[in-house]
Amino acid sequence: MPRPTRVAAITFKKFSLVEYVLPILWELRQQQPDAAVQFFFCSGNESQVFREDTFLRRTLLECNVHIASFFKEGGKKPWYARKFFRKIVSKLKSVSNHSIVDLSRFANELETQLYPKPYARDILPLVLKQANNQSEIDLVHGLEIRRFLTALEDFHPDVILLDCKTIFYAWPALRTFLDYVAQHEVRIIVPPEVTYPAQFYNFSDALPESLRNKFEYWWPYGRGTDTMESYTSNREDCLYLSAPCMDSSWLQWLKKKNIKPDNGRVQCLYVIRKFFPKDAKPDALELADLSYDQFLETTRIILKSLERIGEFDLIVKPYPTMTNALVEEAMKELKVRHYRITFDSVYSLIGLTDLCLCEFSSAVMPLLASQTPTLLLTHSIYSELLETYPPFKPSMESIREMFPLSTDLEKTFTQSLDEQIDTFLRKEQMSRRLDHCEKIMRRFFPDGACERHAQHICSRK
Missing domain, CATH: 3.40.50.2000 (Glycogen Phosphorylase B;)
Incomplete structure (x- = not known):
């Protein structure tokens, strides 16, 4: 008899991932009561994700979802601190041949308005120093990275729901996480944001080829109804499952x-x-x-x-x-x-x-x-x-x-x-x-x- 499914969800500053997957976790609890679900909040603690929302927090607990928090910064400037968008893009242009993520390609996609300009101030940039100097990352965030990795290994998920906003690329544990994915049998699912396809960012082309088949992307529409389907029609990793918030x-x-x-x-x-x-x-x-x-x-x-x-x-x-x-x-x-x-x-x-x-x-x-x-x-x-x-x-x-x-x-x-x-x-x-x-x-x-x-x-x- 197969063991109950184990689902990890990794999220950062916003509660959009929580809001998107909550109806799914509610249904999962009915289909498979023994399923284990844990949220990994990687931007300090859950209060930075939920802010003043109490409903989501209560309902997660009702669905027996556990919460763990990582990368608490104390009084220090947080790792996801905002930078001026154009300055970041210009810096990223000088980066090439990154061993994990092709930052220069990512910068070019940003510059060609994968995200609309009016939302530029909400795009949380890559931190160039973190991207190029692993020793500095280890010095500043090493303890939290190891704590996160230990928790992930102990939980041993079958599926990881990943909040892959732009902030993901600045995450100090990025390399550690991708190494974990490479070494374990785990599926990575990247949901969209509510019903906004424009905020869906498919980054698999920037990953090492050996990792790409582990990532899949949910689309909030039904197949054949999405006016943006031409962007994903040739991709086997894009799944049209409709919007759970409207079920x-x-x-x-x-x-x-x-x-x-x-x-x-x-x-x-x-x-x-x-x-x-x-x-x-x-x-x-x-x-x-x-x-x-x-x-x-x-x-x-x-x-x-x-x-x-x-x-x-x-x-x-x-x-x-x-x-x-x-x-x-x-x-x-x-x-x-x-x-x-x-x-x-x-x-x-x-x-x-x-x-x-x-x-x-x-x-x-x-x-x-x-x-x-x-x-x-x-x-x-x-x-x-x-x-x-x-x-x-x-x-x-x-x-x-x-x-x-x-x-x-x-x-x-x-x-x-x-x-x-x-x-x-x-x-x-x-x-x-x-x-x-x-x-x-x-x-x-x-x-x-x-x-x-x-x-x-x-x-x-």
């Missing part, structure tokens, strides 16, 4: 788990993009970010339209890097009567939300899949963003059709928003729209993703 069985479980307030008020979720404090300088604003005054102006119009539905609670879900204090300041200035601010995963809001309002965010995709009325607030800045990464544009345009309600922030915004709110209040019309949008959505994201992912993890290659 109906997972969403039904969340609806039973989450308890809706019984206060008679409509629960309105407001997913906001990043905005800056009052005193932020104009040149500090990024293309997709708002000034403080812009946020207030837009939100005032939204609040006025929401009065059409009667009493409501405003659930504000900020951009992950924002602070509670800044959002609290804005809510008080707007004189919102009933509100709460949450940094928890959107999973915690499935079944609780009567209406969602958002500019485009991958965070709301599970809400769409759960047939939550969702109003998309479109803006010209997203057209500009899509122009920076043309392959992503068709996917975004298709996803836009999945929203049952939509209004443009720049064209007769107030009138259009009122009309969309009125549509929400017409229950039969709203129900028909939701059914129509679900059919469109399932063409891209076929149901049953959790079961397919879990079965694939348990399969023995």
Whole structure:
């Protein structure tokens, strides 16, 4: 009788990997109760990954997932410290013939906008000194590298889910990890980020040929539905298994788990993009970010339209890097009567939300899949963003059709928003729209993703 599957997940600063694989681990626990799962947080400790989210942490524990933390820096500058993007690219150009990863090739791919420029500040660079001088890595991080390797060897995983963002290339344990992969029978799976194919980075071509067949890449769509499929159609290591966050069985479980307030008020979720404090300088604003005054102006119009539905609670879900204090300041200035601010995963809001309002965010995709009325607030800045990464544009345009309600922030915004709110209040019309949008959505994201992912993890290659 084969031993239960052992799954390790290696992640760094963000909880995107946790959010992506949690529905899969939930399903895995049902298919194989004895499976062993452990997260290896390699950016200090779990608080740096979860930040203010409590839902993901609790649910991992409920699924009997163990957590281990590595590379705690104390008061030192963390190994993933940000550097100016262009400076890093220029430095990387001078690097060649790296024994593990072809850094110069990686730099060229960055420069040709594998990642769009507006997100450049979020790209965590390679640390050149670490890449070229193993002795310095051992001196600074040697103890933590050995501790990580010992824990990995003791756990002895069959499968490793790898959070392969750009930060992975700056990881002090990179060489040690790849040596481990070369010496052990283990499968490495690289998931995407929620439903964003553009943030999927296939780096296998930069690996030694002997390692490439151990890596595989999950794609969040169904085969034949992805407008970016031409990028992966000739690769046997890319698997189309759909998006687990939109699986109906997972969403039904969340609806039973989450308890809706019984206060008679409509629960309105407001997913906001990043905005800056009052005193932020104009040149500090990024293309997709708002000034403080812009946020207030837009939100005032939204609040006025929401009065059409009667009493409501405003659930504000900020951009992950924002602070509670800044959002609290804005809510008080707007004189919102009933509100709460949450940094928890959107999973915690499935079944609780009567209406969602958002500019485009991958965070709301599970809400769409759960047939939550969702109003998309479109803006010209997203057209500009899509122009920076043309392959992503068709996917975004298709996803836009999945929203049952939509209004443009720049064209007769107030009138259009009122009309969309009125549509929400017409229950039969709203129900028909939701059914129509679900059919469109399932063409891209076929149901049953959790079961397919879990079965694939348990399969023995």
